[in-house]
Amino acid sequence: MTPTLLGRWQTRILLFQTVGLLVTLLFTEGVIGPGGGVFLWVLEYLFIFGLGWDVLYNYLQKFRWDRDWPGALQLAAGVWEAFFIVLVIGFFGLPGIFFLDLGWFLVHYSLVWLAIYIASQSLMRILFPRWRFRGGVWL
Amino acid sequence: MRSGTSQIRLSWQEPATGELREPLLTLPVALGRVLDQMPAQLQGQPVSRIVLDSGQLSRFHALLTLEQGNLTLTDQNSTNGTWINGVRQTRGILNSGDSFQIGPYRIGIVAAGARAAARTVRSSEESFIQLDEPNEPEQAPERATSNFPPACFRSQQVRVQDLYATGLPVEEIDYAGVGAGLGSFIWVDYLRNFGVSRQQIKVVGLELEPYAKYQRLCLNSQIPAHERLRSNSDSCPDNLWGWPSYALREAWHDFQKGSMASAWRYLWQVFAEPTLAETYTPRAGNVFASIDREAARIGWEQMYQYGRVQAIRKTNDGRYAIAYSRGRGDHAFLVTRYLHLATGYPVVKFLPDLQEYRERTNNFKSVVNAYEAHDHVYQQLERQGGTVVIRGRGIVASRIIQRLYEARRRNPNIALLHLMRSPKPQGNKFGTAQRTVENHFEFQPFNWPKACWGGELRVQLEQASPEQRRSLISDWGGTTTADRGDWKQIVQEGLNQGWYQINFGEVIRVEPDPQGRPTTYIREKGPKGEIKLDADFIIDATGLDGKVKSSPLLNDLVTHYNLPLNPLDRLAVTNHFEVAEMRNDRGRVYAAGAITFGGPYAAVDSFLGLQYSALWAVDSLAAARAPRLKSLKGWASYKQWLKWVRNQAP
Numbered sequence: 001m002t003p004t005l006l007g008r009w010q011t012r013i014l015l016f017q018t019v020g021l022l023v024t025l026l027f028t029e030g031v032i033g034p035g036g037g038v039f040l041w042v043l044e045y046l047f048i049f050g051l052g053w054d055v056l057y058n059y060l061q062k063f064r065w066d067r068d069w070p071g072a073l074q075l076a077a078g079v080w081e082a083f084f085i086v087l088v089i090g091f092f093g094l095p096g097i098f099f100l101d102l103g104w105f106l107v108h109y110s111l112v113w114l115a116i117y118i119a120s121q122s123l124m125r126i127l128f129p130r131w132r133f134r135g136g137v138w139l
Numbered sequence: 140m141r142s143g144t145s146q147i148r149l150s151w152q153e154p155a156t157g158e159l160r161e162p163l164l165t166l167p168v169a170l171g172r173v174l175d176q177m178p179a180q181l182q183g184q185p186v187s188r189i190v191l192d193s194g195q196l197s198r199f200h201a202l203l204t205l206e207q208g209n210l211t212l213t214d215q216n217s218t219n220g221t222w223i224n225g226v227r228q229t230r231g232i233l234n235s236g237d238s239f240q241i242g243p244y245r246i247g248i249v250a251a252g253a254r255a256a257a258r259t260v261r262s263s264e265e266s267f268i269q270l271d272e273p274n275e276p277e278q279a280p281e282r283a284t285s286n287f288p289p290a291c292f293r294s295q296q297v298r299v300q301d302l303y304a305t306g307l308p309v310e311e312i313d314y315a316g317v318g319a320g321l322g323s324f325i326w327v328d329y330l331r332n333f334g335v336s337r338q339q340i341k342v343v344g345l346e347l348e349p350y351a352k353y354q355r356l357c358l359n360s361q362i363p364a365h366e367r368l369r370s371n372s373d374s375c376p377d378n379l380w381g382w383p384s385y386a387l388r389e390a391w392h393d394f395q396k397g398s399m400a401s402a403w404r405y406l407w408q409v410f411a412e413p414t415l416a417e418t419y420t421p422r423a424g425n426v427f428a429s430i431d432r433e434a435a436r437i438g439w440e441q442m443y444q445y446g447r448v449q450a451i452r453k454t455n456d457g458r459y460a461i462a463y464s465r466g467r468g469d470h471a472f473l474v475t476r477y478l479h480l481a482t483g484y485p486v487v488k489f490l491p492d493l494q495e496y497r498e499r500t501n502n503f504k505s506v507v508n509a510y511e512a513h514d515h516v517y518q519q520l521e522r523q524g525g526t527v528v529i530r531g532r533g534i535v536a537s538r539i540i541q542r543l544y545e546a547r548r549r550n551p552n553i554a555l556l557h558l559m560r561s562p563k564p565q566g567n568k569f570g571t572a573q574r575t576v577e578n579h580f581e582f583q584p585f586n587w588p589k590a591c592w593g594g595e596l597r598v599q600l601e602q603a604s605p606e607q608r609r610s611l612i613s614d615w616g617g618t619t620t621a622d623r624g625d626w627k628q629i630v631q632e633g634l635n636q637g638w639y640q641i642n643f644g645e646v647i648r649v650e651p652d653p654q655g656r657p658t659t660y661i662r663e664k665g666p667k668g669e670i671k672l673d674a675d676f677i678i679d680a681t682g683l684d685g686k687v688k689s690s691p692l693l694n695d696l697v698t699h700y701n702l703p704l705n706p707l708d709r710l711a712v713t714n715h716f717e718v719a720e721m722r723n724d725r726g727r728v729y730a731a732g733a734i735t736f737g738g739p740y741a742a743v744d745s746f747l748g749l750q751y752s753a754l755w756a757v758d759s760l761a762a763a764r765a766p767r768l769k770s771l772k773g774w775a776s777y778k779q780w781l782k783w784v785r786n787q788a789p
């Protein structure tokens with residue numbers, strides 16, 4: 001799928017608030033890791049910042065002849081977004097997040113990323129047959 | 140060039156359609172994007188103004204004049220520059236055989252002065268051959284003798300009673316497809332998955348397997364079953380969700396056989412392509428096998444009807460009458476409410492000088508088109524060795540070079556002369572991006588930039604005006620080949636070892652030598668002038684033609700109903716691929732494939748593009764409450780997908 005900006009936003013909203021949320025609940029409820037609401041805060045910050053990053057990615061995409069965004073770049077963007085949020089929390093702090101265990105953050109983050117990536121490759125296509133022709137727009 | 144002779148013949152291929160243009164022009168000649176921005180007169184002389192469609196050109200880009208007897212090209216301070224014989228220059232002198240590039244246009248100086256006027260050129264529009272057709276069971280050339288379609292087909296609307304009155308078989312149906320190739324198959328696949336039953340659909344065509352014609356073209360152009368197509372992993376004509384993609388299926392298959400390395404490679408390819416890995420493409424044989432499975436699942440054979448469609452008319456009750464022949468003088472009618480046209484490419488383009496050669500010498504063996512059966516070329520070369528001239532530098536040329544490379548392993552006395560009209564110093568530009576070029580081959584994973592299928596470029600084209608569309612298509616289109624490591628290596632190895640050579644120049648003529656072998660005379664750039672290329676075979680790998688008027692059926696339809704064509708002379712369709720002027724009360728006509736090229740979507744002639752046009756068409760039918768057709772989404776889509784997995788009828 002070759003995303004458009006609108007498609008990036010719509011897909012991000014849907015997948016963060018469904019698949020991302022489900023994975024996060026496993027962490028807030030302590031099924032995986034120490035538990036606590038901090039994971040939910042992290043997810044929502046990632047989501048909000050992500051909406052901004054999408055504008056940048058969409059801009060960078062214009063330098064590519066095919067105007068595509070392969071999985072490898074999605075991964076690179078994912079690494080960058082994690083790095084960024086750790087820096088912001090570490091240096092400035094974010095409301096709602098008092099303490100972040102870096103190890104558990106990475107486990108949570110990786111699982112959320114992976115679940116969203118896999119869902120976007122499979123489930124989105126099956127539930128929304130027009131999604132891939134509309135650059136990620138599903139509404 | 141002598142003074143006083145102020146005519147030149149330029150020659151270029153339209154980047155949007157690949158058509159050859161060779162106008163004879165009187166100097167001075169202005170080239171640019173906007174007519175009004177180019178001077179109408181210079182020093183009292185009228186200027187020949189040539190408007191070229193591309194956003195990469197400036198409004199007034201360059202000027203050709205005669206200065207002290209020299210043909211001089213001057214760049215008019217353009218944004219993207221002018222390249223003369225492959226070098227960026229603002230001003231330069233040109234001779235016959237030279238070429239220059241502005242935007243996506245590579246323009247050759249064919250001949251100047253008196254010679255320019257004398258040269259007669261057959262236009263490329265008249266130069267094509269029919270594709271090999273399957274054997275039809277008709278014995279006599281019936282079209283000339285019979286009075287079919289009947290006289291009532293002369294009116295604008297046919298009365299259904301009149302069809303019955305002919306005494307010929309008439310069948311009435313809700314949905315009909317014409318063509319029965321991949322475009323029809325994909326449309327029917329959508330209909331079936333959207334709830335339409337087998338009994339409501341009929342598809343008329345010449346071959347039962349939907350991929351029969353496509354497979355023949357693949358085999359002719361040297362893509363056997365084990366070779367890979369130029370197609371995305373998730374362009375799956377057998378699966379409207381594109382999941383699981385061909386890469387996943389092939390990885391799973393190899394994984395089960397224990398070939399872990401190849402399984403991982405396919406997965407890595409689809410993850411990293413095209414930046415960090417070579418683009419994955421499916422094997423031809425796997426695609427055909429998957430279509431066989433889906434055809435059986437949706438009941439294709441029961442919906443298929445053998446027949447050559449002769450004419451289509453509106454009926455007086457809001458439907459359409461299809462008149463078709465079943466061979467041996469046997470005719471019938473099909474009456475339908477909803478009609479889908481997917482007749483594919485009517486003809487293969489053939490370079491005019493090669494076509495002339497064949498007609499003059501009656502030798503159809505040594506000058507061949509890449510899309511016709513020409514295995515004898517490789518067989519003879521493998522036996523006796525020899526020299527081949529290849530014309531064209533697209534994907535088919537690449538595949539033929541690969542085939543000749545394989546032949547060289549059996550017989551090293553095979554040489555390749557690749558004849559190109561002009562050098563390719565740089566690839567097309569669009570916005571901030573540029574296509575890459577190596578050894579004068581321009582690379583792109585597929586025949587369009589990827590975002591044409593579903594990304595930003597799709598949106599941009601859909602929203603553009605018909606004229607803007609033409610310009611965008613010029614910028615994104617053009618002849619490209621796939622960036623395959625093995626192909627690049629073959630070309631480099633051939634160049635290093637000398638058995639593969641690239642020649643630039645305009646062909647003057649092709650003539651048989653005393654042994655009856657085709658000799659090509661070309662005008663090389665620079666002072667060398669005319670040179671001669673001796674060869675045993677010439678292979679034309681320049682392309683296919685989708686013009687409406689080359690198809691008798693479509694030509695009749697367009698003339699009868701005065702249908703508008705788009706700026707590229709194909710059927711004008713709406714964003715939902717409807718031929719709006721054919722609307723007949725509740726009845727509707729849709730089209731797909733190469734016959735709609737130049738409209739709202741660039742990649743119409745591809746598996747994924749056929750799925751796109753089918754989806755948009757079927758969605759608009761669902762909105763119009765066509766019988767039993769329900770829009771597919773969410774849970775219903777998931778349930779249909781499960782049926783696909785379990786191989787149950789939809």
Ligand SMILES: Cc1cc2nc3c(=O)[nH]c(=O)nc-3n(C[C@H](O)[C@H](O)[C@H](O)COP(=O)(O)OP(=O)(O)OC[C@H]3O[C@@H](n4cnc5c(N)ncnc54)[C@H](O)[C@@H]3O)c2cc1C
Pocket residue numbers: 317318319320321322323343344345346349350352353356357360368369370371374446447448449481482483484683692731732733744745746747
């Ligand atoms: C060599 C080659 C390789 C390609 N590779 C790829 C690829 O890898 N990936 C990709 O996505 N696309 C590819 N394409 C492009 C495209 O997907 C195919 O051309 C595809 O077959 C187009 O389908 P279609 O239905 O438009 O035409 P076709 O499959 O050609 O079907 C049209 C059918 O209509 C029939 N017909 C025409 N007129 C009449 C009439 N009057 N009455 C009855 N029947 C009629 C014809 O006989 C034909 O069978 C390739 C094309 C070629 C030529």
